[in-house]
Amino acid sequence: MIIMLMRVLKATKTLVLPILKTHSHERIPMKGLIDQLIKIVGKDNLLTQREDMVTYSYDAAVLDPVVPHAVVMPENSEQLGQIVKVCSTHRVAMTVRGSGTNLSGGTIPSNTSGVVVLTGKLNKILEINEADMYAVVQPGVVTATLAAAVEKKGLFYPPDPGSQAVSTLGGNVAENAGGLRGLKYGVTKDYVMGLSFFDSMGEHVKSGSRTVKCATGYNLTGLMVGSEGTLGVIDEIILKLIPLPKARKSMVAVYKTIKQASETVAAIIADRIVPATLELLDNFTIRAVESYSKAGLPVDAGALLLIEVDGHPGQVEEDGRRVEEICRETGAQSVKVATDDAERDRIWAARRSALSALAKLKPTLVLEDATVPRSKIPAMVKSLQEISKKYDISIGTFGHAGDGNLHPTILTDKRNKAEWHRVEQAIEEIFDRALELGGTLSGEHGTGLAKAPFLEKETGRSAILFSRRLRKAMDPYNILNPGKITGVI
Amino acid sequence: MTDMKSLARRVKELEDQLVVCIRCGTCQSVCPLFEQTHREADVARGKLALLDGLGKNMFENAKGVEERLNRCLLCGSCAANCPSGVNVVEIFIKARAILTEYKGLSPAKQLIFKKVLSDPKTFDFFTELAGKFQGVFTKKEDNPQATSCARVISPLLDNRHFPSMAEKSFHRLTPRLNTPVGKSGIKVALFTGCIIDKVFPRIANDVIEVFKHHGIGLYIPEGQGCCGIPALASGDRETFTKLVDHHIRLFEREKFDYLVTACATCTSTIKKLWPSIYEGTGSGIKAKIRELSEKTLDINQLLVNNVQFPPLDTRDEKKGERVTYHDPCHLKKSLGVAAEPRSLIKASGHELVEMEDADKCCGMGGSFNLYHYDISSRIGNLKQQNISDTHCDTVATGCPACMIQISDMLAKNGANVKVKHPLELYAEFLRNRT
Numbered sequence: 001m002i003i004m005l006m007r008v009l010k011a012t013k014t015l016v017l018p019i020l021k022t023h024s025h026e027r028i029p030m031k032g033l034i035d036q037l038i039k040i041v042g043k044d045n046l047l048t049q050r051e052d053m054v055t056y057s058y059d060a061a062v063l064d065p066v067v068p069h070a071v072v073m074p075e076n077s078e079q080l081g082q083i084v085k086v087c088s089t090h091r092v093a094m095t096v097r098g099s100g101t102n103l104s105g106g107t108i109p110s111n112t113s114g115v116v117v118l119t120g121k122l123n124k125i126l127e128i129n130e131a132d133m134y135a136v137v138q139p140g141v142v143t144a145t146l147a148a149a150v151e152k153k154g155l156f157y158p159p160d161p162g163s164q165a166v167s168t169l170g171g172n173v174a175e176n177a178g179g180l181r182g183l184k185y186g187v188t189k190d191y192v193m194g195l196s197f198f199d200s201m202g203e204h205v206k207s208g209s210r211t212v213k214c215a216t217g218y219n220l221t222g223l224m225v226g227s228e229g230t231l232g233v234i235d236e237i238i239l240k241l242i243p244l245p246k247a248r249k250s251m252v253a254v255y256k257t258i259k260q261a262s263e264t265v266a267a268i269i270a271d272r273i274v275p276a277t278l279e280l281l282d283n284f285t286i287r288a289v290e291s292y293s294k295a296g297l298p299v300d301a302g303a304l305l306l307i308e309v310d311g312h313p314g315q316v317e318e319d320g321r322r323v324e325e326i327c328r329e330t331g332a333q334s335v336k337v338a339t340d341d342a343e344r345d346r347i348w349a350a351r352r353s354a355l356s357a358l359a360k361l362k363p364t365l366v367l368e369d370a371t372v373p374r375s376k377i378p379a380m381v382k383s384l385q386e387i388s389k390k391y392d393i394s395i396g397t398f399g400h401a402g403d404g405n406l407h408p409t410i411l412t413d414k415r416n417k418a419e420w421h422r423v424e425q426a427i428e429e430i431f432d433r434a435l436e437l438g439g440t441l442s443g444e445h446g447t448g449l450a451k452a453p454f455l456e457k458e459t460g461r462s463a464i465l466f467s468r469r470l471r472k473a474m475d476p477y478n479i480l481n482p483g484k485i486t487g488v489i
Numbered sequence: 490m491t492d493m494k495s496l497a498r499r500v501k502e503l504e505d506q507l508v509v510c511i512r513c514g515t516c517q518s519v520c521p522l523f524e525q526t527h528r529e530a531d532v533a534r535g536k537l538a539l540l541d542g543l544g545k546n547m548f549e550n551a552k553g554v555e556e557r558l559n560r561c562l563l564c565g566s567c568a569a570n571c572p573s574g575v576n577v578v579e580i581f582i583k584a585r586a587i588l589t590e591y592k593g594l595s596p597a598k599q600l601i602f603k604k605v606l607s608d609p610k611t612f613d614f615f616t617e618l619a620g621k622f623q624g625v626f627t628k629k630e631d632n633p634q635a636t637s638c639a640r641v642i643s644p645l646l647d648n649r650h651f652p653s654m655a656e657k658s659f660h661r662l663t664p665r666l667n668t669p670v671g672k673s674g675i676k677v678a679l680f681t682g683c684i685i686d687k688v689f690p691r692i693a694n695d696v697i698e699v700f701k702h703h704g705i706g707l708y709i710p711e712g713q714g715c716c717g718i719p720a721l722a723s724g725d726r727e728t729f730t731k732l733v734d735h736h737i738r739l740f741e742r743e744k745f746d747y748l749v750t751a752c753a754t755c756t757s758t759i760k761k762l763w764p765s766i767y768e769g770t771g772s773g774i775k776a777k778i779r780e781l782s783e784k785t786l787d788i789n790q791l792l793v794n795n796v797q798f799p800p801l802d803t804r805d806e807k808k809g810e811r812v813t814y815h816d817p818c819h820l821k822k823s824l825g826v827a828a829e830p831r832s833l834i835k836a837s838g839h840e841l842v843e844m845e846d847a848d849k850c851c852g853m854g855g856s857f858n859l860y861h862y863d864i865s866s867r868i869g870n871l872k873q874q875n876i877s878d879t880h881c882d883t884v885a886t887g888c889p890a891c892m893i894q895i896s897d898m899l900a901k902n903g904a905n906v907k908v909k910h911p912l913e914l915y916a917e918f919l920r921n922r923t
Contacts, residue, residue: 051553052528054542055535060512073527100529101514120527142518166518356572363508415508 033090037072037115040082045073045121056097056116060163061105061450062366062414068095068109073118077138077204077235080122084233085202087115091477096229098140098168103367104448106175106228110482117233119170125149126236133241134193134210139170139234143177146239156244158185161444162355170234176226178444180277180351183402184310187444189225191240197224197232200475210238228446229481231474248276248310249320250344251337253327254301258282260331261303262378265401267326268307269374273319278402279306282381285354285396285409292357295350301333305401306351308344354398355409362394362411364420368427370434371443374404383433384408391426393419405443431457447485455485492591493546499587500544507544509575510537516567516577521850521868522560530557533567533577540584555588560861562854562868563722564818578823579765582721586766589724602720607728609714609735613660616687620654629653633907634896647862650900652688652893659690663697665711667743671704675795678708678745680736680759680785682752683715684889692751692889695916696788702919703796708743716755721762722855730769737777748781751788751912753817753888754855757824759785787820788912789829789887798836799922808921809838812914813881815872815895816848817888830887833911837918839883844875851886853894866898873898876906883907885914 038046047053048070057065069092074080087094093114097107109116119140127136130153137146143164147157160179161167167177173195178187194208207220224231255261261280268275281289281304290297297304305327309319320337327335338344359365372380381397384406388395399407408430412423431441431454441451441458456464467486474480516533517523529535539554548554561581568577594602605611627637627646636650659681670676677700685692700707714735720728740748750756760782767778786794812834820826827848834841852858852868872895876884884899884906886892896908 047528049553050548051539051542051557052530054547055529055538058512058538060514099514099517100512118527144518163513163515166514353572356574359511359513359573360509365511413508 036086040079041074047071059100059102059107061103063105066109068116069113071116073121075121080235081198081202084198088201093479093482095481096233098171099166101163101167103445104450106446106448106484135239137169137237141169143167150241154244155241157241159188173225173237174228175446183278184274184276192221192225193240194221194238195234196236197234199232200480228484230484245310247313247316249316250308250347252347253305253332253335254298255303258303258381259378261305264327264330267330275307276310277308279351280401282397285398288357289350289353293353306347358396358409362413364412364414366410368408369443369445370430371405372434372437372439376437377401387426387429391422393423393426452487496591497544497546506580507541509573511573515572519566519570525864525867562850562857564850565822569822585724586726594725598723602725602728606715607731609712623654632900633905634900636896636900650897652896654687655690659686659693666709668707670706673703673705676706676745678748680750681713682750682755689889692910695912699916708745710739716758718758733763733767748785749788749791753819754890756787757819787826789833790826793829793832801838810882811842812839812883812885813842813844813879815886817891818850820887821848830911833915834885837914842879842881844879851891851894853890869894869898873902877904883909885909885911
């Protein structure tokens, strides 16, 4: 009855107030384009109102937003292909977007006349083949959804980027996303057996295969992984699966200094043990996590190492014991091994909440991922401490110590202009130090817009020129996510 | 354009809360609406970006932002899972108020909120009138949910199946009550809430019975009304303030240990929104609101924490049914109450069977169901499926609004499942023992 009363309210409102026609923000008309896109996907799957455009103007990177012209949501591969063809005819820039969790600005629209293509409705797991251990997915499938689906069948899809609960596999492939398990299991590129994509003309291109080995043609699959939507638009991905490890063991080691913790990392690797995960939290991060989650972490510790070994039960037992010994030999004050799943979950909950805990301290959070060869972790940690002091900014460091991929996390408030300027200088210096140590600007977040201006420092001029020529050949009209990776062509 | 500037200035007041969002996008993984539409404007991150845009005067008018802001269940799934701790629900409620104060309440809502809802007596008059005539438009159905539906195809009711208005609302049956403290040693005031008063008086009757059994002193003052959430959801802070003032005056007449409601939404509104949104300036009123909200509890919480449940013997367990439980958003996500209702179900001698995604929103969202019945039903149908998959006889939930939505979904699918409040199960158990 209340519902009825409220319905009366709604009806009255409609009668009393004639619906005002919405005036969307008028810009340069591209009527032909919009009409053709509507014909392909239907009007419910095409957005052009200014309010909607504003919600696709950003991703998770701290960069200026760019408001696109239209947003289109294909429901199948055919529609996706037709969209590419139409954009190609109109020479309109396309930016493909999964969940928009990108940390380097790769999904920020290229320009205000550009089109954003959403993969949200291309979210079907097409096949999980247990006999041949692979899965075929559409690009909009959420990473954690696939991981859970294959786990039910006793299989394992290891890449686990921090945003896996929301990130899409298409985005993971386009960015070559990593995660906590990189050390032992590698990253996304190690699991892509094949894929198909639409080239810049809208032609459907297949590469790779459902076989473990495949030696035909160019390795176009390899080329597409990490290409950030600049070489083609992916519509199907074949992903390698492996057997789910039968056992695992987690432990937490407490150190007085971060130096000792990084020495443990080196010693474990030197002992020829490859843990599934080997994560580091510095004192700043420990204190942030503790004040946020009250998990009982030692706030006076210089650093924590969170370690997990997995595999066959016998080997896990042996490796676990040896890792524990090494931790103690290299100066750990204490080592706590999880005795059951609940304890294990508590350990990883602390790690997972690191970013959240830091995010709560200041309004703006810049998550960097300059990466160094793992033996250089102690040197990189020292550099970060110096940089934090030099520019008078807060940096919390945590991350994948086992694979050299630390996440120096800068906490600031972008509205404070003076401090933001110091932050920009600090980021540049972090890049320089990582490169001096033989590292890379990004372990797993991609180049996008954020690192495009610095890429030449890492690769040299000729690599940039080669990439640009390659890109020009594959995308003559410069419509595939222009401005990303290689800068302006 | 100048008034868009003044609106921008008002939205800027939210800036300190808005900048907390780091655009990580985690909210997409838990938003029941986004799951259906895949549209960024439907999820918290998109809406926060729109408010940010409004504060920066990016739009020619506020209509588009307002429409999108109102497409939200206010379930708080995003806030409960936000890594940065953005206080999403509070921001959205404040923003709705700012937008409504900027452009004015629609004439229909003016009438409903200012003239009817804000005055409990007028509200009762109209709902009773509607109750008397409901048989003309609707017919009762013979199903376990005891719903009614429209007699003829009606644009006002769609194809809803809804519990009928009670023949006599609770405040007619028991206008006021004040019983002494018994063996429990505690005195409790009951905030009845509109839906329990007018649709499910049987739940309030059971409160009286259960309290009597446990010797809990019960205070029910006369003249209670709405907790204010419908007004607040429509941005009408004035009516909300009036209602809060009214109830503060009403409940300060008696001393009690706890204020209890059997409605998840009322509890969450009194506990969370009364202190944070109220803007009245009466002397000492804010302290009184704080004090009252601090001693406000959900009924399941009160019982589990304060009474000794009678021991179950094997005979009780045999009589018990298989019961599954749906977590109302306003209990679990807003207040963290999830274990207590389950304990109460078990204490009633039933076998608790967990459904898949028990804490996923049922899609009701108050007026969301009214304006977006199609999406609301798609979300609700997922819940219905999860309930049906448990093959339970009964689904229990601690929120009468969820009960309405779940009844509708089950009835539509012809599912043979009863919908009850955990307290009803416990009251039945006590009755059957004696």
